[in-house]
Amino acid sequence: xxxxxxxxxxxxxxxxxxxxxxxxxxxxxxxxxxxxxxxxxxxxxxxxxxxxxxxxxxxxxxxxxxxxxxxxxxxxxxxxxxxxxxxxxxxxxxxxxxxxxxxxxxxxxxxxx
Amino acid sequence: xxxxxxxxxxxxxxxxxxxxxxxxxxxxxxxxxxxxxxxxxxxxxxxxxxxxxxxxxxxxxxxxxxxxxxxxxxxxxxxxxxxxxxxxxxxxxxxxxxxxxxxxxxxxxxx
Numbered sequence: 001x002x003x004x005x006x007x008x009x010x011x012x013x014x015x016x017x018x019x020x021x022x023x024x025x026x027x028x029x030x031x032x033x034x035x036x037x038x039x040x041x042x043x044x045x046x047x048x049x050x051x052x053x054x055x056x057x058x059x060x061x062x063x064x065x066x067x068x069x070x071x072x073x074x075x076x077x078x079x080x081x082x083x084x085x086x087x088x089x090x091x092x093x094x095x096x097x098x099x100x101x102x103x104x105x106x107x108x109x110x111x112x113x
Numbered sequence: 114x115x116x117x118x119x120x121x122x123x124x125x126x127x128x129x130x131x132x133x134x135x136x137x138x139x140x141x142x143x144x145x146x147x148x149x150x151x152x153x154x155x156x157x158x159x160x161x162x163x164x165x166x167x168x169x170x171x172x173x174x175x176x177x178x179x180x181x182x183x184x185x186x187x188x189x190x191x192x193x194x195x196x197x198x199x200x201x202x203x204x205x206x207x208x209x210x211x212x213x214x215x216x217x218x219x220x221x222x223x224x
């Protein structure tokens with residue numbers, strides 16, 4: 001049981017480049033979310049999904065796109081990377097319902113030069 | 114807008130001492146309050162989840178309480194060990210699977 005798998009673990013980009021952060025879970029969880037973690041800011045919700053084909057914006061969605069074509073995968077796309085997007089990105093998943101614990105991946109450490 | 118605060122930001126205690134970690138939130142309309150542990154360079158591990166209708170939850174040496182009316186949750190770790198050294202985060206959950214996190218408390222347990 002792999003849980004929540006994020007790839008890559010590390011990435012360095014130049015300003016203006018685009019890339020996709022991958023997130024996959026093998027627990028058949030309905031809910032999936034993307035967070036970014038910055039020093040002094042804590043974790044902030046970027047986008048989330050309550051099921052395949054359904055996505056919604058979180059607290060800091062600008063500059064990011066998501067899609068949920070399957071239950072297992074929830075990729076996060078940076079359209080045109082900016083230095084302000086340098087952060088650690090975490091993907092999380094859980095079963096549906098309001099009282100299910102969230103399971104987190106190990107994160108992707110992204111630097112934008 | 115929900116705001117979650119954890120004070121202090123860092124805490125150092127000798128081994129064997131009980132740990133008390135505080136979490137406060139501004140909007141009491143929550144579904145639950147979750148406590149996580151984060152080790153350096155790692156993701157978050159769920160420790161305890163307290164539903165809005167509950168007052169406390171226990172797991173081994175960990176006990177978490179919830180007082181919605183005052184907007185507070187407390188995580189107690191009994192008889193701390195060096196292996197308990199980590200950052201502890203609390204998060205309040207609203208509808209739609211939205212978690213609002215506190216900034217975390219970094220704990221160091223000295224042998």
